[in-house]
Amino acid sequence: MSKSNDLNILSFPWDGVLPESAQVIVRDLDVVGVGALRQQELLKIKAEREIILQTHSSFIPATVRAIYDEELQRTLQWLTPVRVIAEAKFNFEEEVLKTFVRIFPKTHHQLGVMSSKLCAEYLKEMEWSSWLLQDHWRYFSGFLRQKYMDKQSLVDLVQWEWIHAWLEVQPFELASGSSKQIFVNPSLQTLNLSHDNEQIQRTSGLYTFVCNQDSVKVIETKIDIYEAALLDLLAGDREYTEEQLLEMALLEELSSPLTRDQWRKKIEALLASKVIMKA
Structure with missing residues (x-):
C-alpha cells in the first residue's frame, strides 16, 4: 500500500496495512x-x-x-x-501506470526496461472505458500475447496476475436453489499452463481460481482430467444433486475410468476447494 503522508489515501490492491490516523x-x-x-x-x-x-x-x-x-x-x-x-486534479496516465505496477508486479519486473514502452503503446491504443483504473488493463494480457507469441511463460504470467486482480473486484452472485444442488462457483476462472513457469513457481497443468468471500482470498487449485470432466458436466449453468452428478460421471468415457468411490472423492475435493458449491 502506498499512501500520502497528508491525506492517507489507500492504494489498491491493498496490503492490509492501515495508517495510525483515525x-x-x-x-x-x-x-x-x-x-x-x-x-x-x-x-x-x-x-x-x-x-x-x-x-x-x-x-x-x-x-x-x-x-x-x-x-x-x-x-x-x-x-x-x-x-x-x-478531486479537481487528476493525471490519468500517471495513476493508471501506478495501478499497472500494483496489479502486475511480476510482469512489470519480468518486462524490465520494456515495461514503460509497452504500457505507453497499450495506453495509446486503448480508450479508457470504465471508471475503475484497474479495468483499463483488462486487455493487456491479449495485447502482450500479440507482442510475445513465442514467450508463453510471459503470456501465462500476465494472465495469472490479471485473473487474481479481476477476481478481487468483481461482484459475484451465488445461484439460488435447493441446498442439494451442486453448481459451479460463479467466480470460477481457469488457466492451462502448458509448461512449468518459474515466475509464478507453478508446474504445468490446468488451474482453477475462485473467490472465497468467507476467507477473503482467491483460492487456486490444480485439477486433473477427472475434476475437469466434472466441471464440463456442470457447464452451461447445469445443476445436479451430488448423486446425479456422480451418475453422470460414471458415464464419462475416459481412458482410465474411475470407480464410484473415486468419483465421489473427486466431487468432494472440488467442493472443499470451492470450485463447485451447494446452494
Whole structure:
C-alpha cells in the first residue's frame, strides 16, 4: 500500500496495512461498484477507521457516466463514508501506470526496461472505458500475447496476475436453489499452463481460481482430467444433486475410468476447494 503522508489515501490492491490516523481516504476509481474481496476489505477498513470517499466525477468517461452515477449511489449505501470530497486534479496516465505496477508486479519486473514502452503503446491504443483504473488493463494480457507469441511463460504470467486482480473486484452472485444442488462457483476462472513457469513457481497443468468471500482470498487449485470432466458436466449453468452428478460421471468415457468411490472423492475435493458449491 502506498499512501500520502497528508491525506492517507489507500492504494489498491491493498496490503492490509492501515495508517495510525483515525480517517483514511479511498478513491471512487478503486472502490465504486466493486464486490468480492475488495468489498470485504473495505468493510474491514470501515470497522476500524472512518472512511472519506474521494470522487473524480468530472474525469469519468461520458460513455459510462450514467452507470458510474448509479454504482456510486449503491456504493455509498454500503460504504457509508463520513465525508465525500471531489478531486479537481487528476493525471490519468500517471495513476493508471501506478495501478499497472500494483496489479502486475511480476510482469512489470519480468518486462524490465520494456515495461514503460509497452504500457505507453497499450495506453495509446486503448480508450479508457470504465471508471475503475484497474479495468483499463483488462486487455493487456491479449495485447502482450500479440507482442510475445513465442514467450508463453510471459503470456501465462500476465494472465495469472490479471485473473487474481479481476477476481478481487468483481461482484459475484451465488445461484439460488435447493441446498442439494451442486453448481459451479460463479467466480470460477481457469488457466492451462502448458509448461512449468518459474515466475509464478507453478508446474504445468490446468488451474482453477475462485473467490472465497468467507476467507477473503482467491483460492487456486490444480485439477486433473477427472475434476475437469466434472466441471464440463456442470457447464452451461447445469445443476445436479451430488448423486446425479456422480451418475453422470460414471458415464464419462475416459481412458482410465474411475470407480464410484473415486468419483465421489473427486466431487468432494472440488467442493472443499470451492470450485463447485451447494446452494
